[in-house]
Amino acid sequence: xxxxxxxxxxxxxxxxxxxxxxxxxxxxxxxxxxxxxxxxxxxxxxxxxxxxxxxxxxxxxxxxxxxxxxxxxxxxxxxxxxxxxxxxxxxxxxxxxxxxxxxxxxxxxxxxxxxxxxxxxxxxxxxxxxxxxxxxxxxxxxxxxxxxxxxxxxxxxxxxxxxxxxxxxxxxxxxxxxxxxxxxxx
Amino acid sequence: xxxxxxxxxxxxxxxxxxxxxxxxxxxxxxxxxxxxxxxxxxxxxxxxxxxxxxxxxxxxxxxxxxxxxxxxxxxxxxxxxxxxxxxxxxxxxxxxxxxxxxxxxxxxxxxxxxxxxxxxxxxxxxxxxxxxxxxxxxxxxxxxxxxxxxxxxxxxxxxxxxxxxxxxxxxxxxxxxxxxxxxxxxxxxxxxxxxxxxxxxxxxxxxxxxxxxxxxxxxxxxxxxxxxxxxxxxxxxxxxxxxxxxxxxxxxxxxxxxxxxxxxxxxxxxxxxxxxxxxxxxxxxxxxxxxxxxxxxxxxxxxxxxxxxxxxxxxxxxxxxxxxxxxxxxxxxxxxxxxxxxxxxxxxxxxxxxxxxxxxxxxxxxxxxxxxxxxxxxxxxxxxxxxxxxxxxxxxxxxxxxxxxxxxxxxxxxxxxxxxxxxxxxxxxxxxxxxxxxxxxxxxxxxxxxxxxxxxxxxxxxxxxxxxxxxxxxxxxxxxxxxxxxxxxxxxxxxxxxxxxxxxxxxxxxxxxxxxxxxxxxxxxxxxxxxxxxxxxxxxxxxxxxxxxxxxxxxxxxxxxxxxxxxxxxxxxxxxxxxxxxxxxxxxxxxxxxxxxxxxxxxxxxxxxxxxxxxxxxxxxxxxxxxxxxxxxxxxxxxxxxxxxxxxxxxxxxxxxxxxxxxxxxxxxxxxxxxxxxxxxxxxxxxxxxxxxxxxxxxxxxxxxxxxxxxxxxxxxxxxxxxxxxxxxxxxxxxxxxxxxxxxxxxxxxxxxxxxxxxxxxxxxxxxxxxxxxxxxxxxxxxxxxxxxxxxxx
Numbered sequence: 001x002x003x004x005x006x007x008x009x010x011x012x013x014x015x016x017x018x019x020x021x022x023x024x025x026x027x028x029x030x031x032x033x034x035x036x037x038x039x040x041x042x043x044x045x046x047x048x049x050x051x052x053x054x055x056x057x058x059x060x061x062x063x064x065x066x067x068x069x070x071x072x073x074x075x076x077x078x079x080x081x082x083x084x085x086x087x088x089x090x091x092x093x094x095x096x097x098x099x100x101x102x103x104x105x106x107x108x109x110x111x112x113x114x115x116x117x118x119x120x121x122x123x124x125x126x127x128x129x130x131x132x133x134x135x136x137x138x139x140x141x142x143x144x145x146x147x148x149x150x151x152x153x154x155x156x157x158x159x160x161x162x163x164x165x166x167x168x169x170x171x172x173x174x175x176x177x178x179x180x181x182x183x184x185x186x
Numbered sequence: 187x188x189x190x191x192x193x194x195x196x197x198x199x200x201x202x203x204x205x206x207x208x209x210x211x212x213x214x215x216x217x218x219x220x221x222x223x224x225x226x227x228x229x230x231x232x233x234x235x236x237x238x239x240x241x242x243x244x245x246x247x248x249x250x251x252x253x254x255x256x257x258x259x260x261x262x263x264x265x266x267x268x269x270x271x272x273x274x275x276x277x278x279x280x281x282x283x284x285x286x287x288x289x290x291x292x293x294x295x296x297x298x299x300x301x302x303x304x305x306x307x308x309x310x311x312x313x314x315x316x317x318x319x320x321x322x323x324x325x326x327x328x329x330x331x332x333x334x335x336x337x338x339x340x341x342x343x344x345x346x347x348x349x350x351x352x353x354x355x356x357x358x359x360x361x362x363x364x365x366x367x368x369x370x371x372x373x374x375x376x377x378x379x380x381x382x383x384x385x386x387x388x389x390x391x392x393x394x395x396x397x398x399x400x401x402x403x404x405x406x407x408x409x410x411x412x413x414x415x416x417x418x419x420x421x422x423x424x425x426x427x428x429x430x431x432x433x434x435x436x437x438x439x440x441x442x443x444x445x446x447x448x449x450x451x452x453x454x455x456x457x458x459x460x461x462x463x464x465x466x467x468x469x470x471x472x473x474x475x476x477x478x479x480x481x482x483x484x485x486x487x488x489x490x491x492x493x494x495x496x497x498x499x500x501x502x503x504x505x506x507x508x509x510x511x512x513x514x515x516x517x518x519x520x521x522x523x524x525x526x527x528x529x530x531x532x533x534x535x536x537x538x539x540x541x542x543x544x545x546x547x548x549x550x551x552x553x554x555x556x557x558x559x560x561x562x563x564x565x566x567x568x569x570x571x572x573x574x575x576x577x578x579x580x581x582x583x584x585x586x587x588x589x590x591x592x593x594x595x596x597x598x599x600x601x602x603x604x605x606x607x608x609x610x611x612x613x614x615x616x617x618x619x620x621x622x623x624x625x626x627x628x629x630x631x632x633x634x635x636x637x638x639x640x641x642x643x644x645x646x647x648x649x650x651x652x653x654x655x656x657x658x659x660x661x662x663x664x665x666x667x668x669x670x671x672x673x674x675x676x677x678x679x680x681x682x683x684x685x686x687x688x689x690x691x692x693x694x695x696x697x698x699x700x701x702x703x704x705x706x707x708x709x710x711x712x713x714x715x716x717x718x719x720x721x722x723x724x725x726x727x728x729x730x731x732x733x734x735x736x737x738x739x740x741x742x743x744x745x746x747x748x749x750x751x752x753x754x755x756x757x758x759x760x761x762x763x764x765x766x767x768x769x770x771x772x773x774x775x776x777x778x779x780x781x782x783x784x785x786x787x788x789x790x791x792x793x794x795x796x797x798x799x800x801x802x803x804x805x806x807x808x809x810x811x812x813x814x815x816x817x818x819x820x821x822x823x824x825x826x827x828x829x830x831x832x833x834x835x836x837x838x839x840x841x842x843x844x845x846x847x848x849x850x851x852x853x854x855x856x857x858x859x860x861x862x863x864x865x866x867x868x869x870x871x872x873x874x875x876x877x878x879x880x881x882x883x884x885x886x887x888x889x890x891x892x893x894x895x896x897x898x899x900x901x902x903x904x905x906x907x908x909x910x911x912x913x914x915x916x917x918x919x920x921x922x923x924x925x926x927x928x929x930x931x932x933x934x935x936x937x938x939x940x941x942x943x944x945x946x947x948x949x950x951x952x953x954x955x956x957x958x959x960x961x962x963x964x965x966x967x968x969x970x971x972x973x974x975x976x977x978x979x980x
Contacts, residue, residue, distance in 0.1 A: 037304070051220035052213015054436065056385040057469040061890030064385050064436075092213035105211040109203055112855050115863065116691030117210030118217065118385045118436025146898040150890070152385055152437050153691045155862035156898040 021085035025050070026094030034081045041065045043081035044091060052092035052121045056150070063149030066122035067091050073129045075148070092121035095128065103169040104128055104162070113162030115153030123149050127163045136167055190773045196710030197703040197772075198918065201855035204696045205715075206434075206689070215434045218389040218406050223462040226391070227256055229452050230306035231471060232296040232313050234288035237324070237546040237883020238337070239317035241284055241295070248312040249298055254305040257455055258313070259297040261285035264454065271340075272420045272450055274512035275412075275443070275662055276520075278349070279341070280549060281510070282447040288317070289337055289509035290548050291883050292474030294447040299455045299463055322546045322883040323347070326483065326506045329543040337509060337544040347544040349511045352520040355499075355537035355602050360489075363498025363535050367489035371574035376952045376972050377562045379481040379506070379547075381877050381887075382554040383895060384690070386436025387467040388476055390449045392456035401457070402429045405449060408438045408688055409728025412662060414720045416445050421453060432718035438690035439867075440552040443514040443730050444477050473877065473893060474885045477514070478547075479554030481506040482524075482562045486570045494580050494588040499528050499536035499601055501566065505551070507542050513551030514730070515558040516660040516667065522551075522559030523651055525602035527567040530611055530649040530821065531589040536601035546883045555867055555928035557731040560650045568646040568933030572940065573949055582941075583619055586647050587612055606649060608911045609821045609847065615647055617907050618823040618845040627827060640830040641840075642942025646933035647824075651817035652922025653736025662727065666813070669733070670724035671741035673702065673749055674807035677795040679788030681713045686726010687738035688718045692924060693856045694734065698742050700852050701918060705746030706753075707773020707787050724809050732922030735852065736818045736913075743917040745810035752806060753790040759799035760785045818913045818921035820848040824865070824934040830942040835961030837939050839869070839902040846926055847909040850919035858906055861927045865904050868931020870896045872939075876954050 022031045025048060032047050044050045044067065055077055056064035065077040068090040076089075095102040104124045107113065114120040123146065130137060130145040137145070142163045143156070151159060196202045209215050246258040261283040264270040271279045284295050296313050300306040323329045323337060329347040338344045364370060391404040401423060407413050410430040418425040435442060448465045455463040467476070482505045489498035505521055507513065515522045521540040528536060554561070575585035590611040591598045598606045622643070631641040657666035670686040683698055699713035717723055726738060750770070757775035758765040761783060769778045776784030785793075794806035827840040844861055851857045874894040877887035887893035912919030932953065939955050940948070948963045952972030959970045 035304070045219075046222075050213070051217075052215075054217065054386070055219065055466075056387070056436075057890045059469065059889050059891055062385055062469075096212075101211070108211050109207040112204070112859050114207060114210055114691075115693070115859060116384070116386070116435060116437040117206065117215050120210050121213045124211070143898040143901075148897075150385060150895050150897060152383065152439065152867075152895070153863045154859060155864075155866035155904065156901045157862050157904060158859060159898065 019082055021082055023084045023086065024088040026090055032081070036080065036082050038081045039077055040079040040081045040084055041076040044076060050091045050093050054118055054121060056118065061150065062119070063122040063126065064119050066125045066149060068125055068129060071129065071132070073126045092124060095124065103166040104131070106169065107162040107165035111158045111161040111165050113154060113159040119149060119151045123151065123159060127166065130163070131167055131170060135171060137163070189771050190707050192704065192772060195703050195707065196700055198700060198850065198852055200700060200853065202696055202700060202710060202853055204693050206693065206695045217386060217434045217436050218391065218404055219466050221391055221404055221433065223391065223393055226462040226464050227299050227301060227459060228303040228306050229297050229299045229455060229463050229465040230303060230310050231294050231448055232310040233471065233475065234284065234291060234293040234295050236288065236317055236319060237291040238287070238289060238320040238322045240287050240320060242316040242318055244296060245314040246296065249309040252305065252309045252312060254301040255298060255309045256301070256459055257299040258309070259283060259451055259455060267454065269420070269450060269454060272445060274510055275514045276511045277517070278511035280512055282450045286340060287320070290546050291885055292471065292548055294451070294475070297451045297455065299459065303466070322881070324545060324547060324879045324881060324883050326504050326543045326545065329545050337546060349507055349542040349544060350520040352540045353538060354525045356535050357537045359535040360498045360500055360537040364487070364489040364500065367497055368492040369490040369577060371488045371490055371570070371577040373486050373570050373573045373950060375484045375486070375566060375569055375950060377480045377482045377565055378953055378972050379478050379877055380554060380871060380875050381473055381478050381893065382439035382441035382552065383473065383893070384437025384439055384441055387469060387472040388442060388446055388448065389466045390452045391462055391464045392453040393462040394456040394460060396460045400427050400429065401453065402431065403453060404431045404433060406435055406442050407432045408435070408442045408690060408730050410688060410718055410720050411686060411725050412665065412728060413445060415665065417453065420450060430720045432688050435688070435690035438730070440479065440514070440554045440556065440730055441477050442690070443552055444512055446476060469890060470888045474888050475548050477512070477552030478550035478877065479552050479556065480562060484566045486566055488570055488574045490574055490578060492578070494578055494585050496531060496533045496589050499533055501527065501538040503538065503540045505540065505542040506545050506547065507551050508545055508547040508549040510549035511542065512549040514553060516654055517662060517664065518659065519558065522553070523557055524559040524563045526560055526600070526604055526651045527563035527602070529600040529604055529606055529651070529819070530591060530647060532591045532595065533589070533601040538602065547879055553731050555864060555925040557650060557652050557654065557925065561929045564648040564650060564929050565933050568648060569936065569950070572937045576944065582645055583615060583624065586615060586645065604651060605816060606819045607816060607914050609649055609819060610909055610911050611647065611821055614821055614823040614845045614847055614909045617909060618825045618843050621843045621905060621907055622825045622827065622841060638832065640832055640942040641827065642830065642938045642940070643825065643827045644934045644937030644939070644941055645823070645825050646930045646937060647822070648930045649819045649821045650926065650929055652732040652820060652925070653814060653818045654731055654733055655814070656816055657813045665727065667727050668811050668813040669726040669737035669741050670809065670811045671738060671745045672724045672809040673745045675749060675791045675794070677792055679708060679712065679791040681708055682716065683713055683742065684716045684723045685738045685742060686724050687729045687734045689729060692729065692734060692860070693853070697852045697856060698739070701739060701742045702746050704918065705743055706750060732924040735920050736916060736922050737812055737814055739920060740814060740917050741810045741812035744812055745808050748808040748810060749806060753787055755802065756790045756793050756798060757785050760789065760793055815915045818849065818916060820846065820921040820923060820926055822846045822926045822930045824927065824931050826934040826938040828938040828942055830939060830960060832964055835957035835959070835964065837942070837955070837957070837960060841905065842902050843905045843907065844927060845907040845909060846923065847911050848923035848926065849911060849913040849916065849921035852920060857923055860924050861906055862904050864925060864927025865931050866896060866901050867928040869902060869935060871932045872935035872953050872955055874954050
């Protein structure tokens, strides 16, 4: 496949160079034939239909496209798909199974760590990497770790709380501060 | 039978966790770029690299020849279909694709539609445009010079670059007030250009189906119904054959209100190709071409009595609107609601003279987290107030207290003619001063000064008009600014609610259901909320200017009451009593004389489909259009403390206290989220967000490496407090809140820095208050203006 964007372009240009790559995405081995210039974020979104990873700035500033590359958060809008050949990529869709939530996902909901939701997948992926390296981060450590992820809605304070909530839960404490009111929605 | 617990059913006052989060946290949101239609093509826009030039020729032949290219659109092709120009929301015109000239850097010149966005981008590079450069105008001062070229020579009756001269207030009595004043305090300011920059850029998918003649347009729009009307007018398509769908939106902040050329071009492309056409704007395109905000200069004067009483206000503003006057604002107000300034103070008279001009910059003037220039109004107001207090040698808190409208003085006519209706201004200020420890801080500041440290405290207090409008005064292109809600109660008591608003993160799916729960006792989790599809939602003016809760939220309450009125008749039938003997408590009707006997709202819903009274129309659904009697007037007091490093000019925020009175809070958690988001934008404006232009009109700040948005690291922590004064005319007593902190916040930060510099003779540093500006002010002991021109003095 040379183009991810059409049910295969009817007239694929013969001279377009392509390369076959194999990578692990959210625990599954996947193969793709891609142009060397294809961005990883486009492979994920168009090729694998994993649209939870977003594009916000094209220049590695906003972090909406953050995924984990062999466990390390990277900006998939400035990494080429071919660079992932033989590596592991995790996206927001890989955080938890279909009927469950990761503690970070729960924390973002419990602490109102999102509004429009566009930056949220990237925020959560960065948070995941942070908590794996540092299970009990301070507020400053969280703020520093999230420095590559922009949010225009929340003012970050609740995002910091969300990560702390998740840290608390993962630590076996059963969740950070209690919800103020009884949960009425599923 | 015990009454329902309103908080337990997710009613008013419940910090209910958000329904929409369930999809967002799983990465299952449905944002525009997530939509893929069969056979979809991709559009890319070629933009002008120069700010002002005549177009001699456009050669698209190489682009056409590239494999995978389906269509190349130019202004000439648009013109042949009468689509080269489109109307703006302020009765001006804007080029869709340039024909004669380009008038700002980033203007849309041509579009390529191809099988794949990579091919479309390649093909844009293959288009050759011959530009003949023209003199460039980058600020209003140049624009008004005698020798200035006329930027809009496409328009008849446009001999110069002035768009409007507008005035409001009473000039004569204001002149008298100044003649009688003990002291006149003057201040000159620039509220710099800023860009809302939601993390999701603008985008569209146009899908014209020849078989049905129906055009479906997926758009990142905050106002889908207005867009449908605009598309009907611009593209001359019948309105019932246009369906606008606004899916999940990745932030709006006013940026996604206007109609953009990319939308129109993608629609034409889809009609011509009879295939879906997707356009995804890139970040640079978003920053250099879509609705910016602010860019207003002020000369302000306050007539003062020596005891601190403000006798009169004089404001003279000059606004830079860029190349096309495309402000999204109520039609009759040329500079938005900038005359809402000083509404919280009891001032006998005021006069404002406003002028707007064209320049070779991107068009805009959108309400960036703002009710139509209210942000400028409140910033000017609070900077002038602080300067006046300093000029009089008066304490800044005391000066405000002396001038506040008193709690028993409502309704109150503001100096520019608005009518405010409620508030406890002095109480909010007191709560704020208490929280920050005002007197202690003043002592600390004095002590610190002895050791050469510069501490400062800034206050900003304001009431602002949110929730346009009332239909007498507020319309956009003649469409009155009401809003709507439609509620269907199903047989099992579950419900579907649709409104004419459109959430972009405000959480409508959660809070609208809470209003239904409050009015009907149906648990919020039993109410699903839908917005953004013009084929299903009732007509509404959309979400911006903090108008959702004041207008659409009121419509939700009103439609719920209509449902309750019908359910009461059904209850009387079920209880076999007359309607007059039926009483209501949350979720249940009962017999007045025998409260144990009753029927629930769910039982009434079932009966509406299975056991209605004779002669009653079946079903339980209704629609309400709500035309508010007035704006709502929330009040806020923001206080920031800072420390300025005299060696470098760097200032650090020590604390931020916010006291907001937005009336009754539907969901306190969401309200606080809105306030914190607004405070962050306020801090960003005061500290770093800077998008400007060099002498040639090149945009400085065309990506997020140059246009700095605050990260978690820089953003200070916020301490929130509340006062509740219900809105007397809103059905549930709520007032707008979304923009308050972004509107009132910037002055608190700037006032804090200026307070730290008190005694140096410096009265103003324009935003962003960069360290180098502070440093220079400390060296020169002079005010620092941020513009014009232009380049960041880094």
